[in-house]
Amino acid sequence: xxxxxxxxxxxxxxxxxxxxxxxxxxxxxxxxxxxxxxxxxxxxxxxxxxxxxxxxxxxxxxxxxxxxxxxxxxxxxxxxxxxxxxxxxxxxxxxxxxxxxxxxxxxxxxxxxxxxxxxxxxxxxxxxxxxxxxxxxxxxxxxxxxxxxxxxxxxxxxxxxxxxxxxxxxxxxxxxxxxxxxxxxxxxxxxxxxxxxxxxxxxxxxxxxxxxxxxxx
Amino acid sequence: xxxxxxxxxxxxxxxxxxxxxxxxxxxxxxxxxxxxxxxxxxxxxxxxxxxxxxxxxxxxxxxxxxxxxxxxxxxxxxxxxxxxxxxxxxxxxxxxxxxxxxxxxxxxxxxxxxxxxxxxxxxxxxxxxxxxxxxxxxxxxxxxxxxxxxxxxxxxxxxxxxxxxxxxxxxxxxxxxxxxxxxxxxxxxxxxxxxxxxxxxxxxxxxxxxxxxxxxxxxxxxxxxxxxxxxxxxxxxxxxxxxxxxxxxxxxxxxxxxxxxxxxxxxxxxxxxxxxxxxxxxxxx
Numbered sequence: 141x142x143x144x145x146x147x148x149x150x151x152x153x154x155x156x157x158x159x160x161x162x163x164x165x166x167x168x169x170x171x172x173x174x175x176x177x178x179x180x181x182x183x184x185x186x187x188x189x190x191x192x193x194x195x196x197x198x199x200x201x202x203x204x205x206x207x208x209x210x211x212x213x214x215x216x217x218x219x220x221x222x223x224x225x226x227x228x229x230x231x232x233x234x235x236x237x238x239x240x241x242x243x244x245x246x247x248x249x250x251x252x253x254x255x256x257x258x259x260x261x262x263x264x265x266x267x268x269x270x271x272x273x274x275x276x277x278x279x280x281x282x283x284x285x286x287x288x289x290x291x292x293x294x295x296x297x298x299x300x301x302x303x304x305x306x307x308x309x310x311x312x313x314x315x316x317x318x319x320x321x322x323x324x325x326x327x328x329x330x331x332x333x334x335x336x337x338x339x340x341x342x343x344x345x346x347x348x349x350x351x352x353x354x355x356x357x
Numbered sequence: 358x359x360x361x362x363x364x365x366x367x368x369x370x371x372x373x374x375x376x377x378x379x380x381x382x383x384x385x386x387x388x389x390x391x392x393x394x395x396x397x398x399x400x401x402x403x404x405x406x407x408x409x410x411x412x413x414x415x416x417x418x419x420x421x422x423x424x425x426x427x428x429x430x431x432x433x434x435x436x437x438x439x440x441x442x443x444x445x446x447x448x449x450x451x452x453x454x455x456x457x458x459x460x461x462x463x464x465x466x467x468x469x470x471x472x473x474x475x476x477x478x479x480x481x482x483x484x485x486x487x488x489x490x491x492x493x494x495x496x497x498x499x500x501x502x503x504x505x506x507x508x509x510x511x512x513x514x515x516x517x518x519x520x521x522x523x524x525x526x527x528x529x530x531x532x533x534x535x536x537x538x539x540x541x542x543x544x545x546x547x548x549x550x551x552x553x554x555x556x557x558x559x560x561x562x563x564x565x566x567x568x569x570x571x572x573x574x575x576x577x578x579x580x581x582x583x584x585x586x587x588x589x590x591x592x593x594x595x596x597x598x599x600x601x602x603x604x605x606x607x608x609x610x611x612x613x614x615x616x617x618x619x620x621x622x623x624x625x626x627x628x629x630x631x632x633x634x635x636x637x638x639x640x641x642x
Contacts, residue, residue, distance in 0.1 A: 182527070185527070185530070185531040186530060186531065186533070187527045187530045187531055200533065201533055203531060203532075203533075204531070205527060205528070205531035207525075207527045211525070211527060212524070212525055213397075213399070213523075213524055213525075216397065216523070216524045216580075217397075217577065217578060217579045217580050217583060218524060218579075218580070219579075226521060226525075226528065229521075229528075229529075229532055229534075230532060234515065234517050234518045235517075262577070262579075264577070282532075288531075
C-alpha cells in the first residue's frame with residue numbers, strides 16, 4: 141500500500157496509509173471507532189474508491205473479503221447451502237452450475253464450521269453466530285490467498301468464537317495472508333502475531349508486542 | 358348475473374378490454390421479476406423516484422409530438438436514464454441519499470406537470486399522471502410487449518449476478534467482478550416503468566411493480582419462487598381490477614393498483630397468522 145487515502149464526501153476516513161502485509165502473515169487491525177479499520181479492508185478489497193495512493197496486490201484475483209455482518213441482508217431468501225456455494229463463484233460464474241467437486245468442498249466446509257444438517261435452511265433461520273460461521277465456510281470455499289475479515293467475532297457466542305478462531309489459525313498455518321479487524325485486544329495478544337494500529341493514519345505496525353501499546357497511548 | 362357475464366363477457370365483447378388485459382399480463386410478467394429484485398435490493402424508494410423521473414421526458418415528448426406512445430416513451434426513457442445516472446452519483450450515506458432522491462422525485466413531477474400544462478389540457482395532465490389502460494392501441498400494445506420481453510430476457514440471462522448483487526454487493530466487487538450490474542438493473546427498472554407509463558401514468562406505474570412483489574415477499578419464499586408468485590399476483594390484480602372497473606364504472610388503473618394493494622394486505626395478514634400458528638425459529642414478525 142502506498143499513501144492510501146479514502147474520503148467519504150468531505151470526511152477523510154483514511155489518510156496516507158503506507159506499508160506492506162507480508163505474504164503469509166496474520167495481522168490484526170485495531171483502532172477506535174471511526175479509525176478507518178473497515179475502510180482499510182474495503183480499500184484493499186477494491187470495494188471503495190481511493191481518493192489517493194495505490195493498493196498493489198499481487199494475488200488480487202485470489203482475494204476473499206468478509207464485510208461486517210450488518211452489510212449482509214439476514215432476511216434475504218437464500219439457503220445456507222446457496223450462501224456457502226457462492227464461494228465457488230469464480231468456478232461457475234453467472235451461467236454454469238456448480239460441479240460435484242465444488243459441492244463436495246461446500247459439504248466439507250460446512251462440516252468444518254460445524255453446520256452440517258442445516259444446508260437446506262434459509263439463512264434467516266440461523267442465529268448470528270451460525271450465520272457468521274456460514275460466511276466463514278464461504279471464505280473457505282473461496283480458497284483465497286488473501287483473506288480480509290471485518291469484525292468477524294462481533295456478537296458471536298463462545299462456541300462459534302472458538303470455531304472461527306480455529307479457522308483463522310488454520311488459514312495462517314496454510315500460509316495464507318489473513319487480515320482481521322477486531323476490537324478485543326486480549327484476542328489480539330493471544331492469537332495475532334502482527335498488529336496494525338489505525339487512527340485514520342497508521343499509528344503503529346509491526347509485531348503485536350511492539351505495536352499494540354500504541355493503542356493505549 | 359352468471360359467472361360468464363361477470364368474468365368473461367367484458368373481454369369477449371369489448372376489444373379495448375382485451376387490449377388492456379393483454380397489456381396488463383405482459384406488464385405483470387416483467388413487473389414480477391423487476392419488482393421482486395427491487396424489494397430484495399431494498400430500493401423501493403429508488404423505484405418510486407425513477408417512476409417520476411420518466412415524467413419530464415415524457416412531457417417533452419408530448420410537447421413535441423402529442424400523445425404518441427413512441428415519443429412519450431423515448432422522452433421518458435431519456436429522462437429516466439438521466440435521473441438514474443444522477444441518483445448513482447448521490448451520496449452513499451443513506452439518510453442524505455433519501456433526501457436527494459425525494460428532491461429528484463418532487464422536481465421531476467412538478468416539471469413534468471408544468472410542461473404538459475403549458476400546451477395540454479387538464480385531461481392530458483390526468484392521462485400522464487394516472488395513465489389510460491383502456492385506451493391502449495395496437496402500437497402501444499406492441500411496445501409494451503416488446504419492452505416486457507426485453508426485460509424478461511435480460512433478467513433471465515443475468516439473474517444470478519443480479520440476485521447476488523442484491524444480497525452482498527461487496528462480494529462481487531471483491532471477487533473482481535466489475536460489470537455494472539447495479540446500473541443494468543436501474544436501466545431495467547426504467548424500462549419497466551416506461552412500459553407501464555402509458556397504462557398507469559407516472560403516479561401509479563410503481564404500483565403494479567411493487568405491490569404484487571411486496572405481497573409475494575410476505576410468504577418468505579426463495580427469490581425465484583417469489584418472482585413466480587409476484588407474477589401470479591400481478592395477473593390476478595390485473596384481472597380483478599379490470600373487471601372491477603368495468604362493472605363498477607371506475608377508473609381502471611387505480612382499480613388494478615388497489616386490487617394489488619388488497620392482495621398485499623391479505624398476504625401480510627394471512628402470512629402473519631400462519632407464522633403465529635406454526636412458529637419457525639428465526640422468523641421475526
